[in-house]
Amino acid sequence: MKVFKLIFKNALRHKLRTILTVLGIAVAVIAFGILRTVVTSWSAGLEASAANRLIARQAISFIFPLPYTYGAKISSVPGVEEVTYANWFGGVYIDKNNFFSRIAVDPETFFTVYPEYILTKQEMETFKRERNSCVIGSKIAKQYNLKVGDVMTLEGDIYPGEWQFTIRGIYQPKEKSTDASQMFFQWDYLNERMKQEMSGRDGNVGWYIIKISNSANSAEISTKIDALFKNSNAETKTETERAFTQGFIASSGAIITAMDFMSFVIVGIIMLVLGNTMIMAARERTREYAVMKTLGFSAKHIIGLILGESLFVSMLGGALGLFFVIPIVASFEEVIPKGFFPVFRLEETTIIMAISAAILIGVASAVFPIIRALKTKIVDGFRFVG
Amino acid sequence: MPPIIKVQNVSKTYIRDNFEVPVLNNINLEIEEGDFLALMGPSGSGKTTLLNLIAGIDTPNAGQLFVANTDIATLSETALAKWRANNVGFIFQFYNLIPVLTAFDNVELPLLLTNLSKAERKKQAETALEIVGLKDRMDHYPKQLSGGQEQRVAIARAIVTDPLIIVGDEPTGDLDKNSAEEILTLLERLNKEFKKTILIVTHDPHAAERANHTRHLEKGDLV
Structure with a gap:
């Protein structure tokens, strides 16, 4: 002492x-x-990426879309468990500085592939049922003081016009590293308006997310998916979610x-x-x-x-x-x-x-x-x- | 009775900037147990070096150094440190107390190397402070004490382990006349009353007079 x-x-x-x-x-x-x-x-994002998820995007660049029809073909590849898709929407919520991801998704499959976004059964059912509904992360809800039933109005940029969504769910992140600052809405809603207002931009998705049964086969499955669309107008580049995210932050x-x-x-x-x-x-x-x-x-x-x-x-x-x-x-x-x-x-x-x-x-x-x-x-x- | 300190043919040379500087030449000295010896000599004569060798804080280049039948010149650094802790009490010219410790803590310091309990250490440190007449100042820090009092604390630290020999390098060199007198009286008392073997180095003939014997060193030789 x-x-x-x-x-x-x-x-x-x-x-x-x-x-x-x-x-x-x-x-x-x-x-x-x-x-x-x-x-x-x-x-x-890298930490949150799952080993059993692949991302298929346009081979030339992420900004170019892929046909909606690719989904069914990708599902047929052995080892693929589930396929969903998403489309970057962009837009402005109230102010340009209010940045958070706004993504059009397939309500039927998206949350199966992303189980880390937790919704109640009722929220999920309402989201699937109402075409102009959306779900937001708990962080967004807290930040903008939003609750279920509120209407969110977005000013479109990539997809021009005024877009109104009714909040039907607030998802909770499963892990601390899960992003709770995103907004998801139905891709059908986006696609219908494109069909009506900007013909030619409909029928496309931004990227596919493929849940595979065995992460050890990711390279083999990726090669098979890309081979399906070889020499087409929209060739794909499939890679693990981690590699995809890494490419995003590489810049x-x-x-x-x-x-x-x-x-x-x-x-x-x-x-x-x-x-x-x-x-x-x-x-x-x-x-x-x-x-x-x-x-x-x-x-x-x-x-x-x-x-x-x-x-x-x-x-x-x-x-x-x-x-x-x-x-x-x-x-x-x-x-x-x-x-x-x-x-x-x-x-x-x-x-x-x-x-x-x-x-x-x-x-x-x-x-x-x-x-x-x-x-x-x-x-x-x-x-x-x- | 054999001498408690026996210096046989001891030589010491320092290397300073690639030059060999001989300090002690073939020294022979015997000190009886219970003696009080003063080493005198001009600056550079080698008296502090001889004191350091006898106290085991420096090692000779040649010769043998027996203190209580132990040839300390052959001990390893670790063994020598242990030997010093058990056998030698040191008094320095500039007291060399640890400034952030109280008088009591300074005196207790050497006891931390022993197996004594806290209560035993306390008792022993208080006894040592009582002997030097500073028990009432045991909670004071060195800066709160006069030079003479600091040196008395240093003496208490030197005797607290009940060593075989006490060595002092100019113990009165930094003190005024009265304080020096007090310290010399205290050393005399330790020698006569407590039968301690004391070896001091001094320039001061008055201090040397208080010792039982005086030896002179000149240019590394005992004369």
């Missing part, structure tokens, strides 16, 4: 220096937490990689800051270490004192940073454009990484002062003038 007392008292010997170092580590942990949250949120990959890199650079910088503090502290105590060695304290005691002090400062900073990073990430979510990240939360892995980083900073910062303290002979320690 006396050794802990000495570690504690040593750490608080220069209060201002220790406070500034602790604050530096806390700020670094906060920055690390925010950056890692941005990185993990950006990749949240921002460099920025995300840079942010990822920066989060670790911050850890490195603060390691140098604490290292510098510890070197100064150990240097100032050269004579004291010589005294302690003279009294019979061994290398392990000196290591314990320096390492203990370094860990005390780094863990204190880490704890302070973690204490603040949770509300800061929550308030950060409020200021970023709505719907920019479908899921923006501090992940457990980020917290574990931050704690590990604090420990690593503490240990690494103590290495050089320990080496110096141990290498200094007692007689040289007494001669030392700081």
